[in-house]
Amino acid sequence: MGPLIPNGLIPIEWNFVIALLIGLAFGYIMEASGFSSSRKIIGVFYGYDFAVIKLFFTTAIVSVIGLYYMDYLGWVDITQLYVHPTYLWPAIVGGALMGLGFMFGGYCPGTSLCAIGIGKIDALAFAIGIMIGVFIFSESFGLLEPFFNSSNLGHITLVDTFDISPYWIILIFTVIAVIAFYFTDIIRKRVKKVFY
Amino acid sequence: MKELEKTKRISISAVLFLLIIIIGFLTYKKPKYIFKNSAETTLKEIVKKDYIVSANQLNSLNSSDYVLVDVRSVYDYDKGHIKDAVNIPLAQILTDDSSAFIDNMMNENKTVILYGEDPDEASSAWILLYQLGYENIKILSVKPRFEDNKLYVDNVTIEKPAMNFAEVMKKATSSSGIAKKTKLAKADKSKAAKKVIIVKKKKKRVPEGGC
Amino acid sequence: MSKRYKSKKILVKTEYKFLAVLMILMAAGLFFLPEKIDNEGINPEEFVLNILKSDRYISTDQLAERIIDQDPTLLLIDTRSEEEYNAFTLPNAVNVPLEKLLDEDYVSYIDQDNYDVVLFSNDNYFADQAWKIGNRKGFKSVYVLKGGLNEWFNTIINPKYPDESMPETAFKLYDFRKAAGMYFGVGAPKSETKKAIPKKVITVKKKKKRVAEGGC
Numbered sequence: 244m245g246p247l248i249p250n251g252l253i254p255i256e257w258n259f260v261i262a263l264l265i266g267l268a269f270g271y272i273m274e275a276s277g278f279s280s281s282r283k284i285i286g287v288f289y290g291y292d293f294a295v296i297k298l299f300f301t302t303a304i305v306s307v308i309g310l311y312y313m314d315y316l317g318w319v320d321i322t323q324l325y326v327h328p329t330y331l332w333p334a335i336v337g338g339a340l341m342g343l344g345f346m347f348g349g350y351c352p353g354t355s356l357c358a359i360g361i362g363k364i365d366a367l368a369f370a371i372g373i374m375i376g377v378f379i380f381s382e383s384f385g386l387l388e389p390f391f392n393s394s395n396l397g398h399i400t401l402v403d404t405f406d407i408s409p410y411w412i413i414l415i416f417t418v419i420a421v422i423a424f425y426f427t428d429i430i431r432k433r434v435k436k437v438f439y
Numbered sequence: 440m441k442e443l444e445k446t447k448r449i450s451i452s453a454v455l456f457l458l459i460i461i462i463g464f465l466t467y468k469k470p471k472y473i474f475k476n477s478a479e480t481t482l483k484e485i486v487k488k489d490y491i492v493s494a495n496q497l498n499s500l501n502s503s504d505y506v507l508v509d510v511r512s513v514y515d516y517d518k519g520h521i522k523d524a525v526n527i528p529l530a531q532i533l534t535d536d537s538s539a540f541i542d543n544m545m546n547e548n549k550t551v552i553l554y555g556e557d558p559d560e561a562s563s564a565w566i567l568l569y570q571l572g573y574e575n576i577k578i579l580s581v582k583p584r585f586e587d588n589k590l591y592v593d594n595v596t597i598e599k600p601a602m603n604f605a606e607v608m609k610k611a612t613s614s615s616g617i618a619k620k621t622k623l624a625k626a627d628k629s630k631a632a633k634k635v636i637i638v639k640k641k642k643k644r645v646p647e648g649g650c
Numbered sequence: 651m652s653k654r655y656k657s658k659k660i661l662v663k664t665e666y667k668f669l670a671v672l673m674i675l676m677a678a679g680l681f682f683l684p685e686k687i688d689n690e691g692i693n694p695e696e697f698v699l700n701i702l703k704s705d706r707y708i709s710t711d712q713l714a715e716r717i718i719d720q721d722p723t724l725l726l727i728d729t730r731s732e733e734e735y736n737a738f739t740l741p742n743a744v745n746v747p748l749e750k751l752l753d754e755d756y757v758s759y760i761d762q763d764n765y766d767v768v769l770f771s772n773d774n775y776f777a778d779q780a781w782k783i784g785n786r787k788g789f790k791s792v793y794v795l796k797g798g799l800n801e802w803f804n805t806i807i808n809p810k811y812p813d814e815s816m817p818e819t820a821f822k823l824y825d826f827r828k829a830a831g832m833y834f835g836v837g838a839p840k841s842e843t844k845k846a847i848p849k850k851v852i853t854v855k856k857k858k859k860r861v862a863e864g865g866c
Contacts, residue, residue, distance in 0.1 A: 472694040486749040601800040604738035
């Protein structure tokens with residue numbers, strides 16, 4: 244059956260409507276879970292709140308398990324899903340840069356917009372910073388381009404890299420996530436409490 | 440207390456998630472008929488053409504080695520059919536009885552020879568059965584015809600051009616060079632604009648990734 | 651929330667325990683799924699329904715009319731061998747020999763949404779088989795020329811004059827066929843008619859995966 248749009252079950256013209264609906268839900272849930280607070284997000288670096296790690300691990304696990312069950316049941320064709328191509332070194336450098344900005348600014352791009360929505364001034368400053376960064380990047384793209392497109396490994400996944408059954412990867416990943424939840428909880432309890 | 444409510448919400452959604460999957464499994468129906476051979480292997484087999492049996496070849500076969508299957512409708516079959524043929528209408532190939540029969544024949548190592556109204560109909564049944572994984576199947580290239588309460592079975596040569604097309608065309612075009620017609624052709628020529636057709640490859644639409 | 655932990659001194663709440671166990675169980679559950687069976691393309695039941703329908707056939711008269719109207723959505727595919735194609739073919743037909751139907755270079759002629767593809771061969775046997783293979787793969791808007799080139803020559807190029815007893819429509823059909831035959835060059839010198847039918851240039855683009863950009 245799925246994915247719905249590539250298989251033509253939903254016309255492609257609906258893209259923007261669906262994007263709007265998903266965006267609204269995404270923003271609402273993000274705000275509802277407190278992700279519009281830079282202190283909550285930044286807690287992962289100081290060790291008093293690991294909500295971010297929990298969030299990313301949980302989304303990954305829930306979606307991967309759900310998708311594989313749905314693939315088995317014939318609801319979604321997993322081979323048709325989009326896999327972003329891996330540019331190894333640019334991804335590492337970009338990830339490090341983003342992490343730094345994350346740490347200094349206290350937001351990631353999505354949450355900053357969410358925080359602007361509830362009227363936070365620092366988020367506004369952060370968003371302007373993003374735009375300045377985008378501008379600088381665009382202007383210097385000619386210089387960065389060779390690096391930007393380097394070490395393209397194609398549309399690879401962990402399954403291709405390790406060449407083992409996806410089910411093993413899912414199980415190992417789930418166990419790692421549960422262990423991570425447990426230990427982050429211990430760390431959190433040892434760290435001085437921060438009110439936010 | 441607020442935190443407790445949140446975990447409750449998480450538990451509820453987790454249970455819902457589980458429920459959806461369980462419902463999925465409960466409603467999951469194993470497909471009854473599976474295509475075992477891909478379209479590609481079937482195409483290769485079609486091109487080989489050794490699945491086609493002519494009426495003469497049929498006579499030279501030992502009658503205990505094969506079974507004739509008539510894929511025409513029950514009505515046509517009742518009117519008249521080749522001796523010892525079994526009737527499995529094309530529409531009813533995917534029934535328990537039919538597949539049991541064909542399975543039986545396969546187990547007995549008998550070749551199933553299909554025939555229909557024309558080789559096209561037989562080939563429809565053949566393509567279906569071959570894709571379902573039955574390999575010991577052939578078709579009879581005949582066209583049964585019913586006349587004066589008697590069944591005639593005409594042999595058909597598949598894909599035989601009825602005439603030399605190029606030759607006939609040449610004759611037809613050069614037979615009479617009427618002035619009127621040449622004029623017409625000339626007029627056509629002047630407005631014959633080159634048309635460019637671009638066949639687009641069907642692209643897999645890929646959704647954009649995001650955070 | 652840490653207040654609760656301090657006062658009650660439980661390490662992990664039962665809800666979290668439950669969730670963790672649930673996730674691990676579900677991940678492990680994937681291993682116990684029986685082997686997945688799936689049909690490539692359409693399933694056999696649907697295939698039977700499709701081959702029983704005769705709406706895939708297009709008559710020679712319909713085809714002639716569409717060629718004469720220069721229907722831009724029409725794409726003719728000759729499924730015969732290359733030699734036969736070179737000797738004679740219908741105007742603007744593309745040669746896709748049956749055995750190469752699913753080759754990467756040729757399949758894009760059949761598997762697309764922009765044209766009504768009409769397959770033909772000497773009779774309609776090869777074309778019909780090509781249609782069935784394509785149907786299995788789920789290709790849409792593909793048709794078969796009923797009777798193929800034999801029928802084409804019997805009706806359009808060499809139409810039979812109807813008997814006096816036949817209804818008026820038969821005569822009209824005869825007139826149409828005669829006129830159509832003229833369009834396709836009957837009775838006119840070959841060199842003149844050769845270019846009468848606009849040539850279509852058909853180019854095929856190689857399949858390329860679109861690189862989608864994503865971002866956070």
